[in-house]
Amino acid sequence: MSDQRGQLANAPRGGTALIAAAALGVIVSVAILPDQGVQQGRFALLFVLFIAIGEVFRIRMPGGRDTAPIATSLCLAYALLPAIGGVPLTYAVPQVVAVTAVGSLIGVVFRMAGRRPIPIDDLARRIIIVGCVAACFRPYLESDAVGRQTTFFVALLMTAVSLLALLLDSILAALVRAATDRAPYNQAIIDEIRAMLGINAATGATAVLTALALPSMGWIAVPIFVIPLALTQFSFRRYAHIQSTYLQTIRALSRVTEVGGYTETGHARRVSRLAVSVGIEMGLSESDVRELEYAALMHDIGQLSLEEPIPGGSTLMTSAASARTIAGLGSAVIRQTGVLDHVAEVVERQADSYYPGHGRYDDTIPVESRIIRACNDYDDLVGASLESDRMLQAVERLHMGITSEYDPAVVDTLTRIVKRRTGIL
């Protein structure tokens, strides 16, 4: 899921409006800047340099989100800075936007030289939120109200503005993501805020701290205050790394049944990809989608305990009782890890019918199990085939099982996804 999502987030589809808005802002700023005149030019250059360095050290967060906390934090600090060495800083919004854009672009050039990915969405959002912060805060600084307030009050104001800006960042990112992933907006916003809360809080706090220390401490505050954020960023990178390693391991283990001749090649991965799409579209939270992905990858692991492979590995063709046995064996293996209890439960219940009889449905079956059930049966019918007829026939067959086996909501979502794939929708 993580890499899949990451790639999708970079797709231009949802982000076009955002990128256009940011580009317009930069063009206007650069156009009117010469009229206003560049203020404190050497100091601006210093920030351009540090922002570029921060941009080079961009990280990929858990869940495949690209972000450059140091660069964002320095841009925010530049927008918030009231003075340096006792001298008030008089630059206005266009200069802040220009410094942000130029610094970021220099960093991007370095990244391009290293052939590393460039998430234009993230840059566009940065320019927009930094512009907003500057628009709120620079006029306030110019109004001379700062001099009448205590430093404490200014600090409080800076904190509030930064937090709101980073919240806006998450919301904008969620809107793009929801459009590309077809996730419900509210769930996408919750996921985005939750996933970025930690790093955004650290980024915002560092920006405020830098802006508060710089006036008396001088430029040396920039490298010093960046150190703890770099440490935090490093921790996040390590966390994201172990998380993707974990996913790799589970993917590899899912291949074990294929190598052993128990299941068809690629079955587990196709089922997991489809299940993740269904899960996202049905509005499952990000952590639920991750567990769904793990469960889908490992849903056939119980077959390993069988003496002889089932012909073709298809669980659709076996009796309900033996499908349930396989599910039970698999969940026992997964439960043994001691850390994947919910995944084990999902795998265990995957063979259960949604309508056990008398028209009543069994809502104790986790929704993830219902998704895997339908996706597994679909893949047993279609396999690696890309023929539209075969895909539509499979969906048709799932529809016939709606009153007995499957959750209608899952089958509906699955149908939509398959129809999109065949080009009908």
Next chain:
Amino acid sequence: MRALPIPARLFIAGVVSVAIAVLGLAIPRVSDWGAVAVLALVVIGSEYLTLSLGRTVSGVEVSISVTAPMVIGAVFLLGPWGAAVVGAAVWLYFDRAIPLFKVLYNGAQIALSAFISGVAFQALGGTVPIDPSSFPRALVPAIGVLVVYELTNAFFVVIAISLSSRVAPARVWRGMLAGSASAYFAYNIFGLLLAVVWSAGVGPFSVVLLLVPLSVARWVFALFAREREAHEATIRSFIQAVETKDAYTRGHSERVAKASLMIGRTMSVRDDRLETLRFAGMLHDVGKLGVPTKVLQKAGKLTDEEYAAIQLHPVRGREITRELEFLGEAITAIYHHHERLDGRGYPLGLAGEDIPEFARIIAVADAFDSMTTTRTYRGARSVDEAVAELIKCKGTQFDPNMVEAMVQALANTEWQPVDTSAFFDGPQSGLPSYASDDDDPTAAEVLASHRPSAAAPRPTQDSDSDTSSRQRGEQR
């Protein structure tokens, strides 16, 4: 405390007494009690929320709290006396699970570390409270404080552990602190930032601003540690799932990982590569999942096709693990662990140095464990017998360096032969035959020569294993 050696008790009592004396002198000298109260409250609160950095290789829990940054902030804001009082706030942390003497010693050593750092700060020309406009000149005393605090703190911790556990100080340092020293240092910079922002006019609110990135860093560390453990646990339980297919190999992978580590350590393999070697040992037989169960469990002679199926397991293993980036060179080790030094092994028939180093290590560890484990046709051999067999095969099947490293490692570590027969009903229940046991050097010899007809099952007269190893097997 009663269980502690006398030198440890004396040291602890001495440090606590000195700290109490320093505090007695400090209390009349503190001017800004407001700042002391704020920082002390944060210290007490943070003691309740210590962060686990996970375990070191030796299993020691390393934790980090925001106490140190707050105490260091106090050094810059209040000087040695005030900082000592803030450090002693640790004494006000109550936890019944922690013995009183530990709380007393911990508070005392933090107070003394703070005091000494404060003295160093002033000696290096720092002014109290730290003046933000004195930077970059003030960087020298500031960095001095961070270094002195880290050193004194490490000194107190290492000496106390060394005296109470009777382990040499250098080993304590290497075992638990050396790896995280740079992380501690980076954390302590938060203390400097706190002091600078505080004295830039923000005051106590700077604590709030500082706690945000600090607790985020803490939280991510915890998430990372949890995810890493989950990953380990998942790999381990899947290895166990593999081993249920071939009951004789139960625990084999873990033991091969252990023996490989013993060889690797003796050969002075670097720590990060040791981790890879451990994974290679754990996963070396994962490809056996690709071998039909009925072949693995077949009693008696194997057909040529069945040999071929078994010989395919390193290839299957690579197929399964290929995409696991974290395994790195472990993947080639899995692929080549049945190569022989003389080039008669499989899958490629590589010889000598062409065989990857880790594959040569695992080959020895693998053979050693299978020899010291019960098989249908024989009991577990003794360590001495297995070593003799390894030595016999060095140069032909095994790399002599790895065999010597294994022998040397065995001189320092105890190795228990394992009787896995305790897990089965009896030798007739379709257990792996001699013929299919390609981990055993003598069997591997047969497989290497590709002459299935020569693979007559060994006479089973030596299968009555000694009772002591049987009992040990049951304990597992």
